[in-house]
Amino acid sequence: MLKMDQIQEIKNLSKEDKSLREIARQTGYAFETVKKYIEKQDFSPVLKPKQKRSGKLNPYKHHIDKWLENDKKAKRKQRHTAQRVYNRLKEIYGDEFKVSDRSVRKYVADKKADSRQQADGSLPLNHPGGEAQCDFGDAQFIENGQIFNGHYLSLSYPYSNAGYSQLFKSENLECLQEGLVAIFAHTGRVPTKIWFDNASTIVKKIREEGKRDVTESFRRFELHFGFTSNFCNPDSGNEKGSVENKVGYHRRNLLVPIPEFTCIQAYNRELLTRCDADMLREHYKKERPIEELFMEEKLLMSNLPGSVFEVCRLEKAKANNYGKVRFETNTYSASPDFAAQQVWVKAGAFTISILSDDFRLIQSHERLYGKNKESMKWEPYLRLISKRPRALKYSSFFSELPQSVQDYFDRLDYQGKRAALKVMAKMVEDTDISTAQIAFELAIEGRVEDIDSIWATYYSLTKSDIQVKDIAAPAVATYVPDNSIYDVCLRGGV
Secondary structure, three states: OOOHHHHHHHHHHHHOOOOHHHHHHHHOOOHHHHHHHHHOOOOOOOOOOOOOOOOOOHHHHHHHHHHHHHHOOOOHHHOOOHHHHHHHHHHHHHHHOOOOHHHHHHHHHHHHHHHHHOOOOOOOOOOOOOEEEEEEEEEEEEEOOEEEEEEEEEEEEOOOOEEEEEEEOOOOHHHHHHHHHHHHHHHOEEOOEEEEOOOOOOEEEEOHHHOEEEOHHHHHHHHHHOOEEEEOOOOOHHHHHHHHHHHHHHHHHHOOOOOEEOOHHHHHHHHHHHHHHHOOOEOOOOOOEHHHHHHHHHOOOEEOOOOOOOOOEEEEEEOOOOOEEEEOOEEEEOOHHHOOOEEEEEEOOOEEEEEOOOOOEEEEEEOOOOOOOEEOOOHHHHHHHHHOHHHHHHOHHHHHOOHHHHHHHHHOOHHHHHHHHHHHHHHHHHOOHHHHHHHHHHHHHOOOOOHHHHHHHHHHHHOOOOOOOOOOOOOOOOOOOOHHHHHHHHOOOO
């Protein structure tokens, strides 16, 4: 076949009314070639599939095809590489296998490419107003100087392109529910339908025809707020493309630089107002403020339920001989009074509460995330330590005390330690451990180290707002003395 510029030359000569033979003689092309291209009208590109040559690999392709098909059921990191395919064929056929590794690599690459192309394409989906999509993203943050590899829940509203995010230390069900409750409360409305992925915290099993068995806790949450759940097909993030984009947008615009704060719950409240401010911009397609579109969309949503939903997971546990409770992978102190007893663990997104068998609060903790961590609150243990004062120095409670208070206890004898610990325990029961420590520090600094003076210092700290009432004294009658009775003395009389 001639090149396009060669064909163009023939066409140009033909326009000059030259005969076919003259064109053939001038260009050097055969008469039949000149005739074919002058008569040719359709020069559209002709797409012809490349003819595959029969090669040395053909007798072995059935092995490769079978292995690659089985790989679809295996984890990604345990699938055949081209090198592994080549090695297996060599192991099976030995010297009889005379195909180059390059040919094997080419065939495996082509098969994998074909497999990817056979996957269903993505459909652009439209969502009516009042619906939302939910997903988690990853983001680091710093709380009280400690860096966390955290997560944030994003809820987007595809119709208006509004969206909110909340920061957490995990992606568990309590964090999911806590984030949604906060967003519902902030907006004052509940979406009619929310799209989720198939997280194990929500979905227990995917059945035929796309039906899902969801966890009881999630179903309770769904019923309380009255929304309907839709779940994406596995590995089909495009079905909730709005929130996928919102996750990235919020990370870039709200979580850079790395957030740093002292209280994650306070930061999340601030994050909601920042999301409000972000909606002042125009919608990327509708050329109207997102805030305006969202106000319209909220009219299609449901009202908040009349009662507050308490986000928690309740599990039975048994305290060990030290009165500590293991929950998931971490340990929390309860009380020595509950050593070796059954208790309840009430887990929220941010807190852990230890409850007695009749659901009375024993102790509360900040929820720990990670493995093999421990949260210890010594308040319930002080009475026990006061009965065994020699154990004080070997407890982590002692090392947590201010240095001046440690030195003070070191100076005391057995009875002195016992008395001081009893007073400290009483202070803690009345207020908290930090107030008790301040009272001890102030008394020691003022060199008044007896128990009564320490208690008086504590009393002045905590009772300084007491107002002393005025004492109502009886009225005093006015009396004017008569000095004239002494005049007789001036006259010298007796």
